[in-house]
Amino acid sequence: MALPPPDPQFVLRGTSAAVHTLHFSCGGQEPDIPILFSGSENGFIHVWNLKTRRVDTALDGHGRNSVYCVETMGSKDRLLSQGRDQRICLWDLAEGRMSVTDSVFTENVGFCRCALLKVAQGRWLMAMASKALEEVQVLELPSKTSVCTLKPEVGAKLGMPMCLKLWQLSCGSQPLLLAGYEDGSVVLWNLSMGKALSQLVCHQEPVMSLDFDLEKTKGISGSSEKVLSIWSLNEQQHLQVYRTHKLVNAGISDITIRPDKKILATAGWDHRIRIFGWKKMKPLAVLDYHTATVHCVSFSDHSQPSERLLAAGSKDHRISIWSIYNTQT
Secondary structure, three states: OOOOOOOOOOEEEOOOOOOEEEEEOOOOOOOOOEEEEEEEOOEEEEEEOOOEEEEEEEEOOOOOOOOOEEOOOOOOOEEEEOOOOOOEEEEEEEHHOOOOEEEEOOOOOOOOOOOOEEEEEEEEEEEEEOOOOOOEEEEEOOOOEEEEEEEOOOOOOOEEEEEEEEOOOOOOOOOOOEEEEEEOOEEEEEEEEEEEEEEEEEEOEEEEEEEEEEOOOEEEEEEEOOOEEEEEEEEOOOEEEEEEOOOOOOOOOOOOOOOOEEEEEEOOOOOEEEEEOOOEEEEEEEOOOOOOOEEEEEEEEOOOOHHOOOOEEEEOEEEEEEOOOOOOO
């Protein structure tokens, strides 16, 4: 008989608003306390101490507009956040500071999270949805120099970019971008050429979230439908549908593959978190705790596999923390 799904290891309360994004900072060389960053609908970024399970700091940089992307840049003291105020903020949190050191005005009215890729020590690429509705702009940080603007071909009718993933096969190789669009397509872009290498229609509805496994050159996307689409990238850099997985209930807000590529998690509109084996898309668990839409899921970057956590943020103002499938070899 199948084991019943576990309860959360613990629950973080106190955001006073729907939680839209989560990001861990637990690994690395720093012997500090494991941290979880959360971004909320009320414009606050909370810095959670996972030992005390309380908020260490609340950052307010988006004029009470919803925060829907939070990422660290190399260390937990350098933070990037994105909000519905059309701003991306860079933060300095070292030595107790809480200051915005720079910001980018995106002029984009959507809710497409920006994507980051470290390309050299202290240098990052950032892709973001642009002012022109179908375009993606790529900047270098911290200089904010424009790298390229990715425009679909005339008549392509992809609609707005909904989700972005920057990646490169190895350090020094050409950076590439995967973008999910409003028309249900996933497009692979070459940044140095500024052109699309491949386009695949994965969904009938807008692509809400995607993730990509570099090692297997295989990705997954979800939409408002009852289908997860698994697709692969061949040696000619063409996207092709690998398989689909039918869900019980419609609506996926977020998808993330664990760093060890063993399992993945989805955030559902049906209030549930689903865990799958990544190799064969075997359903492993349905985590049923939240009382409203789950907006985001994130795996911790603990260096010890046994310490790995999964966090889920919901419209119900709560963040559930789970310890699940950590003992797999």
